[in-house]
Every structure is written in C-alpha cells, then in structure tokens.
Amino acid sequence: MPENFADRLLHAIEQKGAPVCVGLDPVYERIRESAPESDDGPGGQRRLAVVQAFCERVLEIVAPIVPAVKLQSAHFERYAHRGVELYFRMIRRARELGLLTIGDVKRGDIGSTAAAYAEAHLAGEWAPDAITVNGYFGADGLAPFIETARDRGRGLFVLVRTSNPSAARVQDVADADGTAFHERLAAEVARLGDADALVGERGYSCVGAVVAATAPDEARRLRDVMPRQVFLVPGYGAQGATAADCAAAFKPDGAGAIVNASRSVLYAHERDKHAGVTWEQAVERAARAFAEDIRGAVGG
Amino acid sequence: MPENFADRLLHAIEQKGAPVCVGLDPVYERIRESAPESDDGPGGQRRLAVVQAFCERVLEIVAPIVPAVKLQSAHFERYAHRGVELYFRMIRRARELGLLTIGDVKRGDIGSTAAAYAEAHLAGEWAPDAITVNGYFGADGLAPFIETARDRGRGLFVLVRTSNPSAARVQDVADADGTAFHERLAAEVARLGDADALVGERGYSCVGAVVAATAPDEARRLRDVMPRQVFLVPGYGAQGATAADCAAAFKPDGAGAIVNASRSVLYAHERDKHAGVTWEQAVERAARAFAEDIRGAVGG
Numbered sequence: 007m008p009e010n011f012a013d014r015l016l017h018a019i020e021q022k023g024a025p026v027c028v029g030l031d032p033v034y035e036r037i038r039e040s041a042p043e044s045d046d047g048p049g050g051q052r053r054l055a056v057v058q059a060f061c062e063r064v065l066e067i068v069a070p071i072v073p074a075v076k077l078q079s080a081h082f083e084r085y086a087h088r089g090v091e092l093y094f095r096m097i098r099r100a101r102e103l104g105l106l107t108i109g110d111v112k113r114g115d116i117g118s119t120a121a122a123y124a125e126a127h128l129a130g131e132w133a134p135d136a137i138t139v140n141g142y143f144g145a146d147g148l149a150p151f152i153e154t155a156r157d158r159g160r161g162l163f164v165l166v167r168t169s170n171p172s173a174a175r176v177q178d179v180a181d182a183d184g185t186a187f188h189e190r191l192a193a194e195v196a197r198l199g200d201a202d203a204l205v206g207e208r209g210y211s212c213v214g215a216v217v218a219a220t221a222p223d224e225a226r227r228l229r230d231v232m233p234r235q236v237f238l239v240p241g242y243g244a245q246g247a248t249a250a251d252c253a254a255a256f257k258p259d260g261a262g263a264i265v266n267a268s269r270s271v272l273y274a275h276e277r278d279k280h281a282g283v284t285w286e287q288a289v290e291r292a293a294r295a296f297a298e299d300i301r302g303a304v305g306g
Numbered sequence: 307m308p309e310n311f312a313d314r315l316l317h318a319i320e321q322k323g324a325p326v327c328v329g330l331d332p333v334y335e336r337i338r339e340s341a342p343e344s345d346d347g348p349g350g351q352r353r354l355a356v357v358q359a360f361c362e363r364v365l366e367i368v369a370p371i372v373p374a375v376k377l378q379s380a381h382f383e384r385y386a387h388r389g390v391e392l393y394f395r396m397i398r399r400a401r402e403l404g405l406l407t408i409g410d411v412k413r414g415d416i417g418s419t420a421a422a423y424a425e426a427h428l429a430g431e432w433a434p435d436a437i438t439v440n441g442y443f444g445a446d447g448l449a450p451f452i453e454t455a456r457d458r459g460r461g462l463f464v465l466v467r468t469s470n471p472s473a474a475r476v477q478d479v480a481d482a483d484g485t486a487f488h489e490r491l492a493a494e495v496a497r498l499g500d501a502d503a504l505v506g507e508r509g510y511s512c513v514g515a516v517v518a519a520t521a522p523d524e525a526r527r528l529r530d531v532m533p534r535q536v537f538l539v540p541g542y543g544a545q546g547a548t549a550a551d552c553a554a555a556f557k558p559d560g561a562g563a564i565v566n567a568s569r570s571v572l573y574a575h576e577r578d579k580h581a582g583v584t585w586e587q588a589v590e591r592a593a594r595a596f597a598e599d600i601r602g603a604v605g606g
Contacts, residue, residue, distance in 0.1 A: 031418075086390060089426075090383075090390045094386060112414060112440070119381075141476070144473055168416065168442070168447075171446055177442070182480065182481070182484075
C-alpha cells in the first residue's frame with residue numbers, strides 16, 4: 007500500500023513548520039506586469055514560455071518555505087493542450103523540488119465519467135498528490151475518485167463551502183431541520199471518507215474538504231461535522247480573509263488544515279512596486295509573511 | 307452581435323427533425339471491442355490514434371442524422387495534453403460536418419478562475435458552441451461564463467438535476483419551504499439567463515440547464531421554473547430513461563430540450579454482435595432509432 011496522503015501532507019507541514027500552500031495561478035497579463043523584460047513578442051507560444059518561466063521561478067522560491075503548492079488548472083487550460091502539457095510539467099518540477107502538489111481541477115461527473123477523470127488526474131505517474139473535486143453528483147460521482155486516491159496513495163479535497171461572495175446564497179440554504187446544504191454535503195464527505203483504508207496513522211482521511219476562510223462560523227461548525235477531514239482553506243489574502251479567520255478551520259492542536267494563498271503571494275510585486283525589490287523578492291517576502299501569519303494565528 | 311446560441315440550436319434541431327444529440331464518450335477498451343482490427347500495438351499514442359479514428363467515423367455517421375454532438379472531456383483528458391489536442395480537433399471536425407458542438411466539461415469555480423475557464427472553453431475559434439458548467443459556486447461563479455457566451459454567440463448548460471443514482475440524496479434535499487435544492491438552483495439559472503442580451507428570437511436563453519431524464523417528475527416541475535432555458539437531457543439509453551421520461555423536459559409544442567445518448571449509440575455493436583452488422587452500421591442504426599424514438603415521444 008502506498009503511504010496515505012493525509013499522513014504525507016501532515017508530515018510535510020511539520021517539516022516546513024507552517025500549514026500553508028501557495029497557489030500557482032499564472033495570469034499572463036499580471037506576470038507581464040511583474041516581469042516585463044520577458045515579454046518580447048506576441049503569440050500564445052511566447053506567452054506560454056513567459057508563464058513557464060514565471061511558474062518555475064515561483065516554485066524554486068517557495069520550495070524552502072511551504073510544504074505544498076496548488077496548481078490552478080484553469081490558468082493552464084487557457085492555453086489549450088500546450089497549457090495542459092505545462093501543467094503536468096510543473097507538477098513534475100514541484101515534486102523534484104520536494105513540494106507536495108494539489109491539482110485544483112474541481113472535476114465532477116457521474117460515476118463512469120468520474121472514473122475517466124480520476125484516471126486522468128490522480129492515477130498517472132505525474133498526476134498531482136491530490137486534486138479538488140466537486141461533490142454535486144453525490145456518492146456515486148465521488149466513488150471513483152476515492153477508490154483511485156486510496157489505491158494510488160493520493161488525496162482529494164471535496165468542495166464543501168467555497169470562498170466566493172455568492173456561495174452563501176446557494177450553499178448555505180437550510181433544510182427543514184435548519185441544516186445548511188453545505189453541512190449535509192460535509193456529512194456525506196465525512197461518511198465516505200471514514201473507512202479504514204482511507205484513514206492514515208494520524209487519524210486523518212485522504213478524502214479532505216475545501217472549506218473557505220471567508221466563512222469562519224461555518225468552518226467552525228464544519229470542523230465538528232468532518233473530524234477526519236483535512237481542510238484545504240481558500241480565501242486568505244486577495245479574497246479578504248485574515249489569519250484569524252483561517253484559524254477556525256484548524257483543531258485545537260493546530261492540525262487538520264492547510265491554508266492557500268495565490269494572488270497575494272504571486273503578485274506581491276504589484277503592491278511593493280516602489281519598494282525597490284524585484285518581483286522574486288516580493289514573492290519570497292510574501293510567502294514568508296503568509297507562513298508566519300498563519301503559524302502565529304493557528305498555534306498548536 | 308453573433309447569432310444567439312439557442313436560436314442556432316433550435317434551428318439545427320428543426321433542420322434535422324429531431325431534438326437529439328449524440329455523446330462522444332470514446333472509451334478505448336470498448337472501442338477496441340468494436341474495432342479490434344485497429345488495435346495493432348500498445349502505448350498511449352497508438353491508443354489515441356484508435357480513439358481518433360473512432361471519433362471521426364462516428365461524427366461522419368451521425369452528422370446527417372442529429373443536429374449536435376456532445377464531447378465528454380473526461381475521456382479525452384485521460385490522454386493528458388494529447389487528448390486535449392484531440393478534443394479540440396474533433397470539435398473542429400464536427401463543425402466542418404455541420405454539427406453543433408457541446409463541450410461536456412462541467413467546469414466551475416470562483417469568478418476570477420471561472421473567467422479563465424470561460425476563456426479556455428468558450429472564447430477561442432475552435433471552442434465548442436456550448437459547454438456544460440457546474441453551478442455550485444452560484445451567481446458570481448457563473449457570471450464570466452454567461453458574459454463570454456453572450457459576447458461570442460455561444461451557450462451554457464448549467465447542471466441542475468443530474469442523471470446518476472446518488473443525485474437525489476444531494477440535489478433533492480428540500481428546504482424549510484419544501485423547495486428542493488436543485489429547484490433553487492434552477493430559479494437562480496432562470497434569473498441569470500433572463501436578460502435581453504441572452505434571450506434569442508425564439509424566446510430561449512443561451513443559458514440552458516442540464517436536467518436528467520431519469521427524474522421525469524422533477525423535470526416537469528423544472529420546465530415551469532425555467533421557461534426560457536433549453537434543457538440538455540442526459541440519462542436516456544444506457545442510464546435507463548425511456549423516451550417517455552425524456553418528454554417531460556419538453557414544452558407542449560415539442561421544443562425546449564435536446565436529449566443526449568452516448569453509450570447506447572457508440573457501443574450499439576456490443577448488443578448487435580451476432581446480427582451480422584459492422585460497428586459502424588450498428589452506430590447508424592442506433593442513432594436513427596434514438597432520433598425516431600425521441601421524435602415519436604415528443605411530438606410537437
């Protein structure tokens with residue numbers, strides 16, 4: 007049996023001393039702003055070369071600071087098949103640098119199709135260590151992802167409560183018992199993730215959940231509903247959540263979650279433009295400040 | 307302004323005389339069964355060549371019979387970037403054959419990321435005419451898809467009620483007023499899709515919905531909740547729904563929906579093995595029988 011993903015993730019977090027993850031959301035228009043010297047020609051191929059150079063530098067800079075990176079598939083898919091090739095190449099590069107990788111693909115479908123997605127995104131040699139999935143199809147849509155994660159020593163983060171402003175209107179609707187929709191989904195994730203073959207030595211399942219820091223009250227309740235789930239926590243930084251908001255996703259011992267920041271780290275240079283630092287220095291400073299901020303708020 | 311997607315789709319349905327769509331879900335292991343002579347070697351590249359030959363033949367066979375095809379992204383993503391390249395090539399080929407194309411990608415994310423997905427899957431020259439999207443993020447996650455569809459003359463089908471067995475347990479949960487979760491989402495889709503710039507000359511919006519034939523009672527209710535949405539209807543054939551079940555998604559005039567069948571058409575040969583027909587003849591017969599079956603049940 008391959009090592010359980012949750013065990014691997016918790017171990018990596020301890021080694022780096024901070025439960026944080028940098029999101030790789032390479033937006034060409036903003037990279038160009040950070041590194042205009044790279045932009046010496048038009049065309050998709052040239053853009054992709056700029057994106058690649060940016061991603062590689064970011065991975066090298068953050069590798070000593072954070073245990074994991076999250077690659078946002080959408081920003082690679084923008085370049086069609088060449089972007090997808092780069093996505094898998096960057097996963098490989100991140101792994102060479104000792105980073106755990108989360109593929110933020112948010113796939114989800116009926117069982118037979120979910121099996122193809124699981125094969126595509128969790129099974130191959132260069133598949134990431136974990137992916138995000140959408141749970142709207144329910145148990146039979148999640149089953150192929152769970153089986154593949156179990157068999158390959160990989161992990162899942164099922165979307166439960168997302169970080170965007172409209173999430174509440176859809177996900178927080180309460181049923182006749184007063185239970186929010188996302189709490190029901192959370193109970194389903196807890197049930198599906200609670201099998202001996204899925205739970206590692208530290209008591210956490212390889213089936214985790216996405217729980218936004220922008221909804222700390224909900225996160226606190228969800229911590230009870232999903233005791234064995236590692237929470238992947240978006241919403242810090244550019245989306246407005248503070249480290250104190252993020253702390254709601256953790257257990258009292260300071261474990262059980264990993265906070266992601268993407269734009270606030272990648273594009274830190276936009277804020278520091280006149281501070282006399284290079285974009286790379288800005289990324290490093292922002293990554294260190296992010297890790298320190300979360301470490302301080304979580305304790306443990 | 308480019309022509310409204312709903313107008314284009316309804317026109318194509320009238321021209322072919324049947325509101326049906328064949329789903330391109332190329333599963334190598336089953337293709338090989340249909341056309342073993344093509345399988346003369348191992349390896350991903352060879353497999354992909356077999357998949358390509360199969361898809362091209364299916365497109366040629368169904369082009370005179372159906373107005374549209376739906377490409378299931380998962381089965382192309384299984385082959386990583388090469389599969390994605392083939393996906394876009396098959397969209398191009400389908401368009402050359404006069405078919406409308408629906409990219410079954412079920413993407414969905416927060417606004418800034420959804421914008422990248424919309425750019426990737428709806429904006430380019432060879433993007434499909436419409437895509438499926440997941441509405442779990444709510445209005446701000448759907449907005450970039452809707453804006454791109456509007457500006458490019460393309461369409462969306464938002465997942466409302468899916469066809470898989472577990473869907474009911476998640477999507478049919480009722481709130482305190484007795485309204486099912488999927489009905490709330492449907493009302494949101496109806497609201498977001500009901501703008502002058504989105505609704506075509508026939509009174510339908512380019513923002514449609516996925517409504518499963520496996521839940522005909524729900525489909526009938528949803529027909530009232532979403533009067534301006536074209537329904538993309540999965541579940542016929544391999545998933546067990548009948549033409550009569552599908553009829554619930556249509557208006558009394560026989561318009562307003564398009565029924566998809568994938569496996570029951572693509573792999574018809576598996577059923578007809580001893581009937582002395584080639585796999586291609588089996589696909590053609592199944593496509594014609596499917597169109598006839600739905601035409602008969604829907605009337606109009």
